[in-house]
Structures are given as structure tokens and as C-alpha cells.
Amino acid sequence: LELMPNAPIEPYQVPVHNKWLLVFGNHALPPGLAPVAQNDSYKLVRINNKRRIIGNAHLNQPTGPGSLLAGVEGLSSIEEFGRWSDAKQVVLHFNAPLPKHAVVVFKAWAYGDNTERPFTMRIGDSSVPFRLSGSPQEIGLHFDTDGTQRSLAIEVPHPVSPQEYGDPRDPRKLGIALADIEISTPVAN
Numbered sequence: 001l002e003l004m005p006n007a008p009i010e011p012y013q014v015p016v017h018n019k020w021l022l023v024f025g026n027h028a029l030p031p032g033l034a035p036v037a038q039n040d041s042y043k044l045v046r047i048n049n050k051r052r053i054i055g056n057a058h059l060n061q062p063t064g065p066g067s068l069l070a071g072v073e074g075l076s077s078i079e080e081f082g083r084w085s086d087a088k089q090v091v092l093h094f095n096a097p098l099p100k101h102a103v104v105v106f107k108a109w110a111y112g113d114n115t116e117r118p119f120t121m122r123i124g125d126s127s128v129p130f131r132l133s134g135s136p137q138e139i140g141l142h143f144d145t146d147g148t149q150r151s152l153a154i155e156v157p158h159p160v161s162p163q164e165y166g167d168p169r170d171p172r173k174l175g176i177a178l179a180d181i182e183i184s185t186p187v188a189n
Contacts, residue, residue, distance in 0.1 A: 016140035051184035082179035111174040117157035
């Protein structure tokens with residue numbers, strides 16, 4: 001993860017699949033994280049990522065019965081890596097309700113000037129903003145739901161066509177590339 005000098009580490013940027021975070025430079029940690037070792041150049045942080053995985057899906061695979069996802073809206077056709085958004089909003093529909101305390105982990109990246117703007121993910125009445133670079137990155141978002149929600153939505157800040165950037169072959173309005181998604185719930189220590 002590359003950060004601007006002195007930029008804080010946002011909660012969604014904390015690795016979900018790792019137990020340690022090594023931070024070089026002066027970057028404030030999210031609330032609840034404290035270094036186990038540090039000096040003027042680095043901080044070493046132990047991360048508690050105990051979760052029970054509910055399911056995962058690769059967006060380069062079909063959706064439907066037997067999959068985590070029942071269907072999708074606002075996504076283009078399947079490509080080798082997954083799918084690009086082609087609308088202002090992406091909606092993922094799940095075959096089962098999401099847990100009351102959900103952790104949504106996904107691998108994604110942004111297209112064009114969406115790298116400079118915040119996205120928002122919503123589950124029911126709960127929403128979390130996040131930012132993406134133009135390179136694949138893992139994002140982990142935490143939600144409290146009513147336990148009946150079967151969909152999540154991602155608001156794309158500025159869908160833009162490759163045609164607008166000079167590539168006449170692709171008229172789709174792109175914003176976010178989604179490779180995979182995992183749903184889990186936190187587990188107490």
C-alpha cells in the first residue's frame with residue numbers, strides 16, 4: 001500500500017488476511033491499532049483478523065444457485081480477471097442473508113479519475129466510503145446490519161468511457177473492477 005507522506009491509514013486499508021502490518025514513515029494508525037514495536041522510521045502492528053468466512057465468489061464465474069451470489073446488476077460481461085462496472089451503481093445480490101456483523105472483503109481497482117474520488121458501499125441503512133487506486137488492492141469493510149439484507153450496493157463516483165480517454169473500441173462507462181468478494185463475520189478472541 002502506497003500512501004502520500006503523512007497520510008493516515010484508513011480502517012478499510014488494514015489488511016484482512018494478514019496478521020502483521022509494517023508501516024514505514026509517519027502514518028497515523030486507525031483507532032484500535034497500536035504498535036508492538038516502533039521507532040522514528042517504522043511501526044510494527046499485530047492485527048486481530050479472526051473471522052468466520054461465510055462464503056466467497058470470483059466475479060469471473062457465473063452467479064446463481066450454489067454460488068455466494070444470486071445475481072449482479074451494473075456489471076459488464078465476465079472477463080478473465082472478473083468484471084468492470086458499467087453503471088453508476090453496482091448491486092450484488094446474495095443467495096442468503098448477510099450476517100448482522102458482516103465483513104466484506106473484496107479485490108478491486110478504479111478506472112480513470114475514479115482513483116481520485118470516494119466510492120461508497122451500502123448494505124441496508126449502513127454505508128462506508130472507501131477509495132481505490134488504479135492497481136488491484138484488497139479492501140475490508142465492516143457493517144452492522146439487521147441480518148435480513150441480501151444485497152449490497154457500490155456507488156461509482158464517476159463512470160467514464162474509455163472512448164472519452166481516446167479509445168474508440170470501448171463505449172462502456174467504467175468505474176470499478178471487481179475480481180472477487182468474501183463475506184465473513186468477526187469472531188471474538
